[in-house]
Amino acid sequence: MIRVGIDIGGTGIQVGVVNQQYHIVAEESIVTNTSIPFEEQIVNIADCVKSTVSNSGFSLDQIDSVGIGIPGMASKKTGEIINCTNMGWHHVPFREEFIRHISKPVYIENDANVAALAESVAGISAGTSSSVFITIGTGIGSGIIINNRIWNGAHGIGGELGHVIFDLNGIPCTCGNHGCLERYCSATALIRMGREAASSNPNSGLMKSVNNDLSRIEAKTVIDCAKNGDPLAKSIFRTFIRYLSQAIASVVNLIDPEVIVLGGGVSKAGDFLIKPILEEYPQYVVFRDQEIPPVKLAVLGSKAGIIGAAMLN
Amino acid sequence: MIRVGIDIGGTGIQVGVVNQQYHIVAEESIVTNTSIPFEEQIVNIADCVKSTVSNSGFSLDQIDSVGIGIPGMASKKTGEIINCTNMGWHHVPFREEFIRHISKPVYIENDANVAALAESVAGISAGTSSSVFITIGTGIGSGIIINNRIWNGAHGIGGELGHVIFDLNGIPCTCGNHGCLERYCSATALIRMGREAASSNPNSGLMKSVNNDLSRIEAKTVIDCAKNGDPLAKSIFRTFIRYLSQAIASVVNLIDPEVIVLGGGVSKAGDFLIKPILEEYPQYVVFRDQEIPPVKLAVLGSKAGIIGAAMLN
Numbered sequence: 001m002i003r004v005g006i007d008i009g010g011t012g013i014q015v016g017v018v019n020q021q022y023h024i025v026a027e028e029s030i031v032t033n034t035s036i037p038f039e040e041q042i043v044n045i046a047d048c049v050k051s052t053v054s055n056s057g058f059s060l061d062q063i064d065s066v067g068i069g070i071p072g073m074a075s076k077k078t079g080e081i082i083n084c085t086n087m088g089w090h091h092v093p094f095r096e097e098f099i100r101h102i103s104k105p106v107y108i109e110n111d112a113n114v115a116a117l118a119e120s121v122a123g124i125s126a127g128t129s130s131s132v133f134i135t136i137g138t139g140i141g142s143g144i145i146i147n148n149r150i151w152n153g154a155h156g157i158g159g160e161l162g163h164v165i166f167d168l169n170g171i172p173c174t175c176g177n178h179g180c181l182e183r184y185c186s187a188t189a190l191i192r193m194g195r196e197a198a199s200s201n202p203n204s205g206l207m208k209s210v211n212n213d214l215s216r217i218e219a220k221t222v223i224d225c226a227k228n229g230d231p232l233a234k235s236i237f238r239t240f241i242r243y244l245s246q247a248i249a250s251v252v253n254l255i256d257p258e259v260i261v262l263g264g265g266v267s268k269a270g271d272f273l274i275k276p277i278l279e280e281y282p283q284y285v286v287f288r289d290q291e292i293p294p295v296k297l298a299v300l301g302s303k304a305g306i307i308g309a310a311m312l313n
Numbered sequence: 314m315i316r317v318g319i320d321i322g323g324t325g326i327q328v329g330v331v332n333q334q335y336h337i338v339a340e341e342s343i344v345t346n347t348s349i350p351f352e353e354q355i356v357n358i359a360d361c362v363k364s365t366v367s368n369s370g371f372s373l374d375q376i377d378s379v380g381i382g383i384p385g386m387a388s389k390k391t392g393e394i395i396n397c398t399n400m401g402w403h404h405v406p407f408r409e410e411f412i413r414h415i416s417k418p419v420y421i422e423n424d425a426n427v428a429a430l431a432e433s434v435a436g437i438s439a440g441t442s443s444s445v446f447i448t449i450g451t452g453i454g455s456g457i458i459i460n461n462r463i464w465n466g467a468h469g470i471g472g473e474l475g476h477v478i479f480d481l482n483g484i485p486c487t488c489g490n491h492g493c494l495e496r497y498c499s500a501t502a503l504i505r506m507g508r509e510a511a512s513s514n515p516n517s518g519l520m521k522s523v524n525n526d527l528s529r530i531e532a533k534t535v536i537d538c539a540k541n542g543d544p545l546a547k548s549i550f551r552t553f554i555r556y557l558s559q560a561i562a563s564v565v566n567l568i569d570p571e572v573i574v575l576g577g578g579v580s581k582a583g584d585f586l587i588k589p590i591l592e593e594y595p596q597y598v599v600f601r602d603q604e605i606p607p608v609k610l611a612v613l614g615s616k617a618g619i620i621g622a623a624m625l626n
Contacts, residue, residue, distance in 0.1 A: 073600065082603075130467050142567075146459055153569020154443050157600040160566040165559045165597070168480040168497065175599050184481065246478045253473040254455075254567070256466020284478070286488050287386065287470040290395075 002058050004049055004104075005312075006068040007111070007305025008032075010086055015048045016306035017056035017063070022122035024306055026056030034088040039097060041087060046101035065105040066098070067312035069114030069305050076156065079106060107312035111305060113150045113159060115298070116143025118308030119261050123300040128258040132251050133298065134161060135264035136244070139174075140182035144255065161251065162186070166243075181250075184243040187219035187266050193236045194222040205230030223269045241276045248277065249284030252293055263298030270297060315371050317362055317417075318625075319381040320424070320618025321345075323399055328361045329619035330369035330376075335435035337619055339369030347401040352410060354400060359414035378418040379411070380625035382427030382618050389469060392419060420625035424618060426463045426472060428611070429456025431621030432574050436613040441571040445564050446611065447474060448577035449557070452487075453495035457568065474564065475499070479556075494563075497556040500532035500579050506549045507535040518543030536582045554589045561590065562597030565606055576611030583610060 005024075007014040012031050016024040030048050033041065053060050072084035079095025081087075095106040109117075116133030125131040129148045135141040140162030144151045152159045162182030163175055170179025183189055194217045198207040206225045210216035222240075225233030248260055267273060277295055282288045300307060318337075320327040325344050329337040343361045346354065366373050385397030392408025394400075408419040422430075429446030438444040442461045448454040453475030457464045465472045475495030476488055483492025496502055507530040511520040519538045523529035535553075538546030561573055580586060590608055595601045613620060 073603075128467075144568075146464060151459065151568075153565075154441075154571035154606065155569055155604045157565065157598070157603050157605065158567060158569030160599050163566045163599045164477070164563040165479055166481060168483065168492075168556070168559070170481065177597055179481075243481070246481070250477040252466075252470065253476045254471060255457075255464075256468055256471030258467035284490055285470070286473050286476045290386075290470050291468045292470065293467065 001064045002056075002062050003064050003310040004053065004066040005306035005308065005310030006045065006049070006066065007114075007309055008068065008070045008084060008086060009305070010071075013045060013048065014302075014306055015045070015052045016303075016310065017052055017058060018307055018310035022307055022311070024303060025058075026052050027306065028052040028055070032086060034086075038087070038089055038092045042094065042097045043101060046098060049102060060102070063104055065107060065310075065313065066102060067107040067109070067114075067309035068094070069109055069111040069309040071111050073110060073156065074108035076108070079108060081108060105313075107309075109150065109309070109312055110141075110143075110152065110159065112141030113143040113152055114308035114312070115141075115263060115300070115304040116145050116261070116308070117150055117311050118300050118304035119263070119298050120145045120148070121311050122307050123261075123304065124296045124298055125259045125261050130257040131259045131261055132161075132255060132257045133261045133263060134248070134251075135298075136185065136262060136266035137187055137264035139188065140186050140247075141264070145257070161247070164250065166247065166250075181247055185240075185247050187264075189243070190219040190222050190236070190240050190266065191217060193240065194219075194233070197232055197236050201232050204232040206233045206236075219266055223266075223272065227272060238276075241273075241280060244273075245277050245281035246284050248281045248295060252281075252285050257293055260293050260295045261298050262295065263304070267297055273297075314377045315369075315375050316377050316623040317366065317379040318619035318621065318623030319358065319362070319379065320427075320622055321381065321383045321397060321399060322618070323384075326358060326361065327615075327619055328358070328365045329616075329623065330365055330371060331620055331623035335620055335624075337616060338371075339365050340619065341365040341368070345399060347399075351400070351402055351405045355407065355410045356414060359411060362415060373415070376417055378420060378623075378626065379415060380420040380422070380427075380622035381407070382422055382424040382622040384424050386423060386469065387421035389421070392421060394421060418626075420622075422463065422622070422625055423454075423456070423465065423472065425454030426456040426465050427621035427625070428454075428576060428613070428617040429458050429574070429621070430463055430624050431613050431617035432576070432611050433458045433461070434624050435620050436574075436617065437609045437611055438572045438574050443570040444572045444574055445474075445568060445570045446574045446576060447561070447564075448611075449498065449575060449579035450500055450577035452501065453499050453560075454577070455564075458570070474560070477563065479560065479563075494560055498553075498560050500577075502556070503532040503535050503549070503553050503579065504530060506553065507532075507546070510545055510549050514545050517545035519546045519549075532579055533581075536579075536585065540585060551589075554586075554593060557586075558590050558594035559597050561594045561608060565594075565598050570606055573606050573608045574611050575608065576617070580610055586610075
């Protein structure tokens with residue numbers, strides 16, 4: 001099975017041809033152009049697919065399917081992309097339009113689900129039949145794999161761990177509610193906590209590391225300062241670890257997958273993130289005296305988008 | 314397929330023979346006796362099964378399987394009941410012992426999962442392939458059905474919605490953690506809220522309804538007073554509805570089943586409970602502009618235990 005995976009990202013569109021061993025054998029990209037009608041955008045994507053396939057050594061005839069991962073929502077039934085802000089798409093009949101140019105089965109999925117699938121077939125959770133992938137970035141994304149398949153709900157609106165209520169009457173969220181989990185567990189949360197703490201601690205190592213410019217505190221700043229032993233940054237990071245541990249335990253108490261996989265920007269902290277989570281999270285699990293899921297770092301990085309999209313079916 | 318379902322409850326053990334149409338054709342019960350060794354308890358249960366089958370008009374040969382629902386945890390693999398406090402069982406090799414007396418396939422499940430299965434095959438969610446059953450009683454139990462099967466996790470520790478973190482730094486829970494969902498959404502929570510409010514409002518209708526005896530305020534007291542228009546009870550009940558709505562929305566944001574089913578003691582409030590939830594819960598769903606799951610009342614009541622246990626496989 002030779003398949004094409006398309007990964008719609010923030011600034012560009014990655015196209016890859018993926019072989020049976022889940023290796024990307026050819027890869028090309030185009031930049032996002034939101035100033036042209038979607039029909040033209042789709043022509044450009046289809047042209048890029050044709051070019052990538054042609055450079056892969058395979059022919060278009062040998063391609064079994066085309067999958068596309070989007071930061072947004074699509075209808076599996078109709079192939080319509082309901083929304084994909086990066087592309088400026090709202091209710092775009094993607095599949096209908098795309099198959100005018102390339103007549104293959106076309107599958108569309110949310111990008112967190114795609115990454116979850118990629119890790120579960122070709123990454124850190126390969127060999128498991130259930131997993132929950134949590135991507136810790138600007139927000140919290142998640143993808144649930146059950147019985148080797150993406151579970152995004154009966155109406156396609158599930159997998160939104162970031163918007164599970166985590167703190168009644170808590171911080172307002174972009175979704176319009178209060179206390180959503182991603183307000184506490186995302187890079188954005190770490191930045192907020194860092195800036196708040198630094199502003200009340202002008203002599204901290206954290207504040208000095210940005211030359212007293214609060215706006216320069218990013219998630220990485222807090223993590224780096226914590227690594228370097230700054231007491232303020234360490235204390236913020238400990239709180240962040242507690243939140244993440246409680247979030248992971250909530251997933252385990254409810255879903256209990258074979259493995260929990262962490263990805264996204266913050267996961268680049270590696271062992272510095274994963275080790276304290278592994279120590280702390282079991283205490284929040286109800287049945288902590290039983291075997292509980294391990295927590296592991298994603299390994300496919302930016303390739304997960306193409307590989308997972310190609311695996312869609 | 315004629316099957317036996319056994320429902321281990323608080324005070325007694327119900328045994329039923331269930332036919333292909335999911336009807337209980339014969340039913341008997343025995344009282345729980347925790348003062349005898351588990352081997353003898355199991356002999357008593359097996360004898361009750363034999364007697365029930367004999368009175369059902371079927372022969373033991375015609376029975377395909379025996380299922381048992383327990384308020385506790387079991388290992389599907391080994392058939393061991395890890396804990397079942399009502400029976401005084403800890404690490405009891407139930408299946409191994411039971412088949413000495415009745416040689417049939419024996420399946421063991423947690424009672425919330427059993428009730429979820431029962432409703433999904435023979436109750437309010439019949440015909441759906443995914444559902445989440447939430448039982449609102451002393452605690453919050455839950456059972457997840459995905460692709461027509463109980464999903465209780467890769468390690469058998471999932472389905473514990475009651476212990477998802479709902480309020481960071483919130484009320485201490487019996488599980489040892491803080492802010493678990495069941496501290497806000499159970500009958501116990503409604504009682505606590507009622508007693509707290511009544512104690513600071515001695516002239517309220519709620520307080521008068523129990524002749525100033527706080528300890529007599531039960532969940533039903535608050536609900537009845539709210540129905541009768543007592544402003545204090547109405548306000549407590551509104552808060553409780555908000556919590557439940559946020560809990561249901563969290564389940565939808567993460568799992569998005571075809572339908573949410575409410576059971577347990579508090580669900581006896583019927584429309585008085587379900588109508589305000591249906592009005593309020595959508596606002597906490599991220600994709601509230603899409604189709605979202607309906608919320609329905611369980612219909613099998615106490616029969617769910619036997620019917621669901623019989624359906625196990």
